[in-house]
Amino acid sequence: xxxxxxxxxxxxxxxxxxxxxxxxxxxxxxxxxxxxxxxxxxxxxxxxxxxxxxxxxxxxxxxxxxxxxxxxxxxxxxxxxxxxxxxxxxxxxxxxxxxxxxxxxxxxxxxxxxxxxxxxxxxxxxxxxxxxxxxxxxxxxxxxxxxxxxxxxxxxxxxxxxxxxxxxxxxxxxxxxxxxxxxxxxxxxxxxxxxxxxxxxxxxxxxxxxxxxxxxxxxxxxxxxxxxxxxxxxxxxxxxxxxxxxxxxxxxxxxxxxxxxxxxxxxxxxxxxxxxxxxxxxxxxxxxxxxxxxxxxxxxxxxxxxxxxxxxxxxxxxxxxxxxxxxxxxxxxxxxxxxxxxxxxxxxxxxxxxxxxxxxxxxxxxxxxxxxxxxxxxxxxxxxxxxxxxxxxxxxxxxxxxxxxxxxxxxxxxxxxxxxxxxxxxxxxxxxxxxxxxxxxxxxxxxxxxxxxxxxxxxxxxx
Ligand code: NAD
Numbered sequence: 001x002x003x004x005x006x007x008x009x010x011x012x013x014x015x016x017x018x019x020x021x022x023x024x025x026x027x028x029x030x031x032x033x034x035x036x037x038x039x040x041x042x043x044x045x046x047x048x049x050x051x052x053x054x055x056x057x058x059x060x061x062x063x064x065x066x067x068x069x070x071x072x073x074x075x076x077x078x079x080x081x082x083x084x085x086x087x088x089x090x091x092x093x094x095x096x097x098x099x100x101x102x103x104x105x106x107x108x109x110x111x112x113x114x115x116x117x118x119x120x121x122x123x124x125x126x127x128x129x130x131x132x133x134x135x136x137x138x139x140x141x142x143x144x145x146x147x148x149x150x151x152x153x154x155x156x157x158x159x160x161x162x163x164x165x166x167x168x169x170x171x172x173x174x175x176x177x178x179x180x181x182x183x184x185x186x187x188x189x190x191x192x193x194x195x196x197x198x199x200x201x202x203x204x205x206x207x208x209x210x211x212x213x214x215x216x217x218x219x220x221x222x223x224x225x226x227x228x229x230x231x232x233x234x235x236x237x238x239x240x241x242x243x244x245x246x247x248x249x250x251x252x253x254x255x256x257x258x259x260x261x262x263x264x265x266x267x268x269x270x271x272x273x274x275x276x277x278x279x280x281x282x283x284x285x286x287x288x289x290x291x292x293x294x295x296x297x298x299x300x301x302x303x304x305x306x307x308x309x310x311x312x313x314x315x316x317x318x319x320x321x322x323x324x325x326x327x328x329x330x331x332x333x334x335x336x337x338x339x340x341x342x343x344x345x346x347x348x349x350x351x352x353x354x355x356x357x358x359x360x361x362x363x364x365x366x367x368x369x370x371x372x373x374x375x376x377x378x379x380x381x382x383x384x385x386x387x388x389x390x391x392x393x394x395x396x397x398x399x400x401x402x403x404x405x406x407x408x409x410x411x412x413x414x415x416x417x418x419x420x421x422x423x424x425x426x427x428x429x430x431x432x433x434x435x436x437x438x439x440x441x442x443x444x445x446x447x448x449x450x451x452x453x454x455x456x457x458x459x460x461x462x463x
Contacts, residue, residue, distance in 0.1 A: 008164060008193065013079035013308040014301070016343035020076070022167055024192040027199035030159075033188050034130055034203035037157040040185040041129050045155040047182065049106060052153055053099045055183040060095050062176035063088065069172040070141065077140050077166035079344060080297060080307030083262050091142045095149050097430075098451065102153040105451045111462070120462045125455035127155030132204030134197045134219065136211045137163035137310055138265045138367070141173070146445060147208035147231070148187065154454035157186035161200045163211075164193040165311055204228065206454060210267075212365075213438045220441065231442035231453065233435065235365040236393030237271050239386035240422065241408060242283060243379045244276040246398035250420065251275075252286035258396065258422020259371040260294055260349055263307045265314075268394045270422050271366055272355075273373045274382035280375040287351055287373070288333045294349045294369070298341040306369050308344035315345045318368040322350070325361040325372070330354050335370070357388065365391070379408065387413045392436025396422050413437065 007021035025033075044052065063070060067088050074084035111122040131151040135143040140162050148158040162170060170189045177184045190196055194215070201207055201222045209219045210233040223230035240258070242251045258270040275283050295304035309315050319338055326332070335350030347368040355362050355372040362372050376382045379399075386395060395414040399405040402419065409417040415433040432447035434440065443453035 010165065010167070011311065012076060013310050014298070014342070014344040016345070020168055022164055022191050025190040025196045025199070027195070027202070030190050030196060030199035031203050033190060034159055034200075037159055037186060037188055038129050041127075041155075041157040044152075044157060044182070044186040045127055049102055049153070049155075051182065052155065053102060055180050056095055056099055056149065056152065058180045059176065059183055060092050062179055063092055066172065066176055069175075070169060073169040073172050074141060074166075075301065077168045078137070078307065078310065079301075080262065081301045082305075083307070087139055087142050091145050094142075094146065098149050098153055101430075102451055105448055106154065106455075111460075114461075118463050122460040122462075124458040124460065125154070125452060126458055127151075127455050128205040129156065130204045130206075131156045131158050131454055132200040132207040133158060133160040134200060134207070134209045134211065135160065135162045137165040138262065138267070140166035141169050143210050144189075147210075150451040151206075151208075151454040152183070152187060154451050156206070156454050158188075159200055159204060160187070160189050161197050162189065162191065164191065167191045198222065201226070201228075207231070209233070216440075229442065229453075231440075231445070233267070233440050233445065234393075234438060235391060236267050236269075236435075236439050237363065237365050237389050237391045238268055238394045238396070238414065239389070239412070240270045240273045240396040240398065241379065241382040241386050241412070242273060242275040242279065243382070243397065243399040243404070243408070244278045245400050245404075246276070246279060246283075247400055247420075248279045248283040249286050251398040252283055252290055254396070254398070254420070254422045255371065256287060256290035256294075260291065260306065260369045263309065263347065264369040265310060265367045268416075269367075270396055271371070272362055272386075273371060274376045274385050275373060276379060276382065277375050277377055280373075284333065284351070284353065284373060287371070291349045291351050291371070292334050296339075296341060296346045298344060298346065306346060306349055308341075308346050309338065309368055312345075314367055318347060318366065318370070321359075321361040321364065321366055322370070325352055325355060325359045328356060328359050330359060330361070330372070338368075357385070363389070383408055383411050387411075389413075390438045393439035394418070415439070 005023045009018040010020040012019045208231045216232045216234040297304040331354040333351040335348035350370040394416040395412040396418040415435045432444035443449040
């Protein structure tokens with residue numbers, strides 16, 4: 001990287017001050033790095049799955065040994081401590097898991113006799129040469145590697161462009177990468193904003209994009225223009241249905257966590273609740289008790305649960321949504337404002353009721369510690385209102401009758417449904433899941449498809 005590269009100033013979310021100059025890669029630089037990665041990919045593929053697993057396990061050892069450096073960078077990126085530590089752990093565990101699964105998922109298998117007489121078939125999985133990853137700001141490391149690792153195991157080279165808002169982690173990560181030379185040749189980062197991302201799309205053979213619906217739509221069109229596969233993991237407005245027979249205390253506790261963790265800035269945050277009228281009062285009382293007990297991680301970042309809102313742009317969206325809800329008659333049970341603490345902007349943990357579907361806070365994605373609650377007359381009404389959304393990422397259902405909860409879960413239009421939990425922690429799991437509606441497009445990031453989606457499937461037919 002040249003010393004004369006253009007840079008963009010990045011703001012620290014805890015202070016509101018610019019404290020980082022991010023190198024901005026030009027499209028020519030991206031193309032040159034991509035060419036180099038493609039040249040190196042053949043040797044990576046030829047090193048075999050065992051060689052690739054060994055290199056990735058070496059990387060996890062480096063990440064574990066230098067965890068403090070990674071966590072420190074992520075803290076500066078995101079303004080939160082415990083989540084950053086957890087993010088590194090979850091990422092390391094995910095790499096281990098994929099390394100364990102890869103031999104089964106990529107096994108070529110023995111030839112078999114086709115139903116048509118005298119024909120023998122064999123299946124093969126051949127990697128795309130270069131996979132691009134464009135990631136968002138909310139889990140910078142995890143959401144860069146969650147697609148990169150399976151692609152590397154499949155035998156592809158990978159070019160990652162993380163969010164410009166949270167790219168401080170790249171420098172310490174690159175140092176770890178340098179100590180695993182085989183991997184360093186086939187995994188590179190480029191930094192910058194949308195224009196750099198556009199350069200990535202123009203050079204890769206397959207693309208994984210995680211981000212907003214608006215950007216995802218443009219990215220999808222650009223990939224279609226190049227006839228390359230695009231895996232789009234987009235926004236959500238995840239609902240929870242709290243049934244008449246739910247345990248209100250358990251639901252209140254789970255939903256407090258599921259909506260407020262990471263200051264509500266997770267794609268799978270639960271962002272709207274439909275609670276049966278029979279238990280609404282006790283549920284709301286418990287929920288507000290739990291939410292009021294949360295504190296900000298200011299001034300001591302190690303204390304408190306709620307970190308800052310990531311950027312001024314997000315603050316504007318959150319304030320506009322709160323104002324819209326107030327103007328249209330919502331009742332604020334707690335919170336209801338964005339605070340300025342030492343220059344960082346923090347959402348006061350908020351619960352609202354008397355909300356209606358025409359409010360942006362109910363229909364649009366909200367990346368903040370805010371939970372709107374609608375009281376419904378029946379569980380069926382809760383399911384219908386939960387499904388009345390353009391999003392379908394994940395959802396939750398609460399009932400003490402697990403069979404009934406499973407039935408309702410099957411009716412919820414979402415790629416993953418938690419029962420009696422808000423299991424963001426199960427973000428990395430072994431079941432395949434695909435987002436519904438505007439929340440995404442393409443194969444599953446989890447399960448068998450997680451690695452195979454980076455391969456071209458090839459059949460050998462012999463008679
Ligand atoms: P964003 O869409 O603003 O940006 C995402 C990435 O796209 C960034 O790296 C950005 O630089 C890049 N980009 C912007 N314009 C581009 C262009 N024209 N071409 C190529 N790249 C471009 O999203 P964000 O604000 O960083 O992230 C928040 C969003 O991500 C939320 O909607 C959230 O729900 C979603 N998200 C989804 C998941 C999931 O798994 N479904 C996970 C985390 C976040």
